[in-house]
Amino acid sequence: MTAIAMTKQVKAVTTSTRRGYILGILYVLVGLAILVLFARGTGADLQTTFGMNPGRRTQAIRIPDAVVPSRNTLYLLSALSFVMGIWQLSRSQRPATWMLGPVSLFFVLAFLTWAARGGSLNMVGMLESTLLRATPIALAALSGVMCERSGVVNIAIEGMMLTAACTATIVGSLTHNLWFALFSALIAGGLLGGLLAIFAIRFKVDQIISGTAINILSTGATSFISARFLAVYQDLNSPGKFTGVPIPILSKIPVVGPIFFENNVILYMLLVLLIVMHIMLFYTRWGLRTRAVGEHPRAADTLGINVFKIRYVNVILGGMVAGLSGAWLILGSVGRFDELMTAGKGCIGRAAMIFGKWTPLGAFSSSLLFGFADSLQAKLQILKVPIPSEFLLMAPYLVTMVVLAGVVGRAAAPAADGQPYEKQ
C-alpha cells in the first residue's frame, strides 16, 4: 500500500518537474524568438506609437499616445522573458503556470511593437474590438459553464444561438421593439435548453447526441426560415440594434472607459452576468448544490438535493444565456440575420469554457484570447505584416491546442458531466 502510494508520489513529482523544465525552456525560447524574429531586423532609430484614444467620438478624457523606441522595447521584453525562464528553470520542482500569462503578454507586445515599427497602432481600438469579438464567445462559454457544472454537456450552444438570433430578428422586425426581441431570444434559448434537458434527463439520451441533433435542427430550421421568408420579405429582416449607452463618470476614464463603459446593453449584461455567476456558483447555496450535482449526483441526492430539478433549472438558464449570445449577434452587432451566422462561435465558446477550466472568469478570459487573436488578425492585414493572414487566423487554434496539451493537461471537468442520473 505505502509502496504504491510512494511510487505514485514519485511519479507525480517527476511529471511536475518535467513540466517545470518544459515551461522554463518555453519561456527562454519566447525570449529568443523575440530577439531573433523581431529585434534583429528592427532599425535602431525606429519608434512605435501605440494609440491610447479610440478612433471615434468618445466621452473619455484624451491622453497622449504612448511612443516607445521599437528596438529597445523589444530588447527589454526579450530580457524579461529570459529572466522568467531562468527563474522557472532554477525552481523547476514547482512549475509556475501563472507565468505563462505574462510571458505570452510579452510575446504579443513584442509582436505588436515589431509589427507597428516606424508606424502607429491604435491600442484602445484594438482592445475595444477584442471585447466586441469576444462577447458572443464569452456568452456561449458561460452558457456551457452553467450547464456543465450541473452535469449536462451542452454541445447545442451553436444551435441555441442561431435559433435565438433568428427569433430576435423576426420578433424585432415585427414589433419594432428591441426589448421584445431580446426577450424572445432569451425565451427561444430557454426553450431549446428545456428540450436538451428533457432529452438528457427524462429520456437519458446521450447528451452529445441530443446536442448534435439540436444543432442540426436549428441550423436546418433557421436556414429554412431565412430562405423561405427572410429572403423574400426583407421587412422581416430589419430588427434594428441597440445603440451604445455611455455610463456616466466611468466612461470618462481613459483607456478603460471607451473599452468597457461606452457599449450597448447586452455587453453590460455580460459583465454583470459574469460577476453574478461567479458569486452564485462559488458563494451561494445554489452554487454549492449545482457543483455537488455535477460532481457526485448520488451523494447530492442522498443529502436531499433534487438532482433533476437542479439540472433542469441550470440547463434552461444555460439555454437562455446562449440565447443572449444569439441576441448579441443580431441586436448588438450585425443587425440582420444571415444563414449560419454564428460561424462556429458556439464551438469556440465551448473551447473557451474548457480552456477556462469550467469557471466563469476563466471562460471569460479565454474568450478574450480568441477575441484578441481575431481583432489582431484584422489589424495586421492593415499594417501589411509579411505573414500570410491564414497563419495568423490559425494562431488562436494552435495556441489552444498547445495550452490544452501542456498546461491545462487533464482538464478538470465536473466528474458527472455527461452522465445521465438514475434515481435508485
Next chain:
Amino acid sequence: MTQQGVDAQSGSKKDKAKGKDSRRQGRLQALLVPILAIVTALIIGGVIVAVSDLEVMQLFYHIEKQIVTTVKDPATQISLADAKEKHPDEVVPGDIIVIRDARYTVVEEVADPETEMSLDEARKMFPELRIGLVIVQGFFDDPKVPLSAAWEAVKLAYAALFEGSIGNPKKISTALSVYFDSGDASLLPSAFLPFSESLVLATPYILTGLAVALGFQCGLFNIGAEGQFFIGGLTSVFVGYSLQGLPAFIHLPLSLLAGVLGGGLWGAIPGYLKAKTGAHEVINTIMTNYIAFRLSEWLLNGPMQREGYRPVSPEIQPSAYLPQLFPSPIRFHAGFFLALAVAVFVYWLLFKTTIGFEIRTVGANPHAARYAGINITKNYVLAMALSGGLAGLAGANDILGLIHYMPNAFYSGYGFDAIALALLGKSHPAGVVLAAILFGTLRNGATRMQSVAQIPIDIISILQALIIIFMAAPEIIRWLYRFRAEREETETVFTRGWGA
C-alpha cells in the same frame, strides 16, 4: 458474439427457446424503430412544407368562391343555391366584387378606393347575391379546399424529392422496356441519372460516416472529419497532379493512399494529445478543423495555386482519375464500390480481429481495458488515425472521382452530417452504409425539390435532426405508435462525456 447470443446461451432450455423468440422480435423492433423514425420525420417534414407555404395557409381562413351557373371547379366556384344556403343573402364585408376584371373588396370604411368598396355602395349595386359575385368563406365552410391544397403542396414536394433522388418511375419503365424490346440503351442514362447521382452523393457519406462510427466504437467523438476530409483532399490532389507519367494502376492507388495518410495523420494528432495529455478530442478536433481550413486556404493561394487562376489547385493527371463506369452525364464512379469494400473491411477489422476487439473494449470501458493490459494510448491514436484516414479517403474520393482538382470552397458539411449518420447507423458499418445511402438520396432529391417546389434545401437538415432525435430517444416513437419495448435493448456506447 452479440449480447442476445450470450443471453440466450446462458439461460436454461426454456429460456433458450424464449430467447430465440425474443431475439426475433428484437430484430423486428430494431428495424421497426428506424423505419418509423424515418416515416415520422417525413410526416413532420410534410407539415412543415404545408405550413410554410403562405398561399396554402391563407386558404385556411380565406377561401374565395365565385358564384356561377354551372360549377366546374368546386374549389373556386359555387352555385347560387349553395351560396345562398351558406352565406347571408346579401353582400357582407370581406366579399369581393368583380367589375370588368377589377376586384374590389367590400369593407366598412374605404381606405384605398382602387381596391376597396364601401358596404353601402356594394349593397346598392347588389341588393342580393347573384352570379358573378365572389364570396369569401372560412375553414369550416369547406374544409376540403385548404386540406387538399395542403396535400397538393406536400405531394408536389415529395414527388419532386422522389423523382430527384430515385427517378421518374414512368421514365424508368419505358427506358427498360425499350431496352429489352429493341436493345436500344439510349434512354437508360437519363432515366437512371437521379439514382446514380444519389449513390455518388452517398459515397463520401459512407466513408465519413464510417470514420465517425469507428471513433464512437473507441469512445472517441471525432468532430474533425470535416478537417480530415480537407487534408485528405489536399494530399491526394497533390500526389494526383505532381506525379506525372505513371500508369493508372500505380498512380490511382498512390493518390488514394495519400488521402488516407493525410487524413490519418491529421486525425492522429488529437488522438495522441488525448492519450498523452488528456486534452479532450472534441476541442482538439474542432481546432484541427479550423487549422485545416486555413491551411488549405493558404496552400491554394500560394504553393498549390494553379497558375493564372483564382485559388484552385492544378488539375490532377488522368491517370489518377477514379474510373467512371458509365458514359457522361452519369457521374457514377468506382468510388462507390471502393466505399462498400472499405465498409466491409471496417466491419472485419472491428468485429473479427484483435485490433478491433481492443478498440471496442477501450470504447466500452477504458478502465477495465487498462486493467486487462490493453494499451490505451496506442488504441486512442490508432482509432483516431483510422478514423481520420477514412475521412481523408472520402476527400480523396471526391477529388479523384468527381472534381479532379481542389477548389477553394471545398467546404462540404460531410464531416458534420457524418455524425448524424453514425448515430443513425448505431455505429455499425452496415447501418452506416444504409444510413449514408438514405442521406445521399435525400440530399440529391432535395435539389430537385428546391427547383420544382421552391422548398429550401435545408428541410433535409430538419428531417435529419428529427430522425436522429427519434433514433436516440426511441421512447418517443414507442409512445407515438403505442408499442412497448419487448426487452431491454443493449445500449450502444457512443461517447463518454468529457471525463475518463
